[in-house]
Amino acid sequence: MSVSYKSIGWNRAKKAYDLTIVTGLCVYLALFLGIGLATHRDATIETLLIRALATAALLMLHVILSIGPLARLHPRFLPLLYNRRHLSVTMFVVALAHALVALVQFHALGNVNPLVGLLTSGTGFQTFGLAALVILFLMAATSHDFWLANLSPRVWKMLHMGVYLAYALIVLHVALGALQAEAHPVLAIMTAVGMVWLLGLHVVAAMRERPQDRDAARERDGWIDVGPVDAIPDGSARIVCAGERIAVFRYDGKLSAVSNVCRHQGGPLGEGRVIDGCVTCPWHGYQYLPGNGRSPAPFTEKVETFDVRVLRGRVYVNPDAHAPGTPVEPAHV
Amino acid sequence: MSLGLAHGVLFVLAIYLGLGVLVAVPLVVAGIGRIDPAAKTAPWTFRLLVLPGAIALWPFLLRRLRKAVASS
Numbered sequence: 001m002s003v004s005y006k007s008i009g010w011n012r013a014k015k016a017y018d019l020t021i022v023t024g025l026c027v028y029l030a031l032f033l034g035i036g037l038a039t040h041r042d043a044t045i046e047t048l049l050i051r052a053l054a055t056a057a058l059l060m061l062h063v064i065l066s067i068g069p070l071a072r073l074h075p076r077f078l079p080l081l082y083n084r085r086h087l088s089v090t091m092f093v094v095a096l097a098h099a100l101v102a103l104v105q106f107h108a109l110g111n112v113n114p115l116v117g118l119l120t121s122g123t124g125f126q127t128f129g130l131a132a133l134v135i136l137f138l139m140a141a142t143s144h145d146f147w148l149a150n151l152s153p154r155v156w157k158m159l160h161m162g163v164y165l166a167y168a169l170i171v172l173h174v175a176l177g178a179l180q181a182e183a184h185p186v187l188a189i190m191t192a193v194g195m196v197w198l199l200g201l202h203v204v205a206a207m208r209e210r211p212q213d214r215d216a217a218r219e220r221d222g223w224i225d226v227g228p229v230d231a232i233p234d235g236s237a238r239i240v241c242a243g244e245r246i247a248v249f250r251y252d253g254k255l256s257a258v259s260n261v262c263r264h265q266g267g268p269l270g271e272g273r274v275i276d277g278c279v280t281c282p283w284h285g286y287q288y289l290p291g292n293g294r295s296p297a298p299f300t301e302k303v304e305t306f307d308v309r310v311l312r313g314r315v316y317v318n319p320d321a322h323a324p325g326t327p328v329e330p331a332h333v
Numbered sequence: 334m335s336l337g338l339a340h341g342v343l344f345v346l347a348i349y350l351g352l353g354v355l356v357a358v359p360l361v362v363a364g365i366g367r368i369d370p371a372a373k374t375a376p377w378t379f380r381l382l383v384l385p386g387a388i389a390l391w392p393f394l395l396r397r398l399r400k401a402v403a404s405s
Contacts, residue, residue: 005371007378119339141386
């Protein structure tokens, strides 16, 4: 949430997260190379380095793709979500290192342009790898909040959903490349296990989320019954769905409703709390005034607001959204 | 992929990225505040971070700049 952009908004949690990534990566590479050199006497250091970087990047990608659904399944995984972009950019750097070492090893020092050699080689598995790398580069290069604001959240999100296409291309890259030369089935089994794990995780998370996305029943006048006032703890929200999710917050003896979708990266505002008079997103701390859906000055983010009323101890919300930042008189408890 | 197609793809890519460098570098160094006021006083480390994306997505940034100039 910036008035002026910084390169990286360092804090203690980010530093710990990044240190864990770098340490884990160094340990993994050292172990892979060490064990590889000890057990494969005929393997060159370049080959082992290519494989070490490839497997490291692929393992990181599996972790990255697991974080989203895991965070939906249990809040203990939320801290992994906060700085996922750091993990993603690191994964891209590792994948790029793999590609560069492989390019030099297999295509350099000849009389053909290395990139031409890569694109015209054999089964084309390298082309799949290159295509995946391009997608990962675009994602890494647009991971800063500047791009979220200037590409628009919709375009940015669409670009970053390309990670699934990148994953499919990488599976093809592995299947048509390394698996063809590998006599032992362990790599094929691990690739299959990874795919099953990710698919299963996404299906389970989707099934868990699906009931919450069923549109709530409307009263005859079109309003939605949110439930008893007392069912909403002070400082928290109840979420209802009407096309999009709406978060109805109770605070200071009042009730206001805003869009559940944070302007930053789509975090679930309704799962956050009201802190210092502001609805606070649980993902990255973006804040909005509940009465008008605007971030407190000098910040400029805005979310949609909704009319709320209280009748006979029950809360009702009008699902027709006001434009982002529209002030709405709160209902009184 | 055939040899001719590979050469063609790389040629087009080189032109696109070359234009990207020509457009993105001055844009990121001096013009980024016109596109997004929050970037006007951003440090050089921020500009360095967004430069690769600017080179890759220079048509988007040019369009944003045109809109910003038109509305000012």
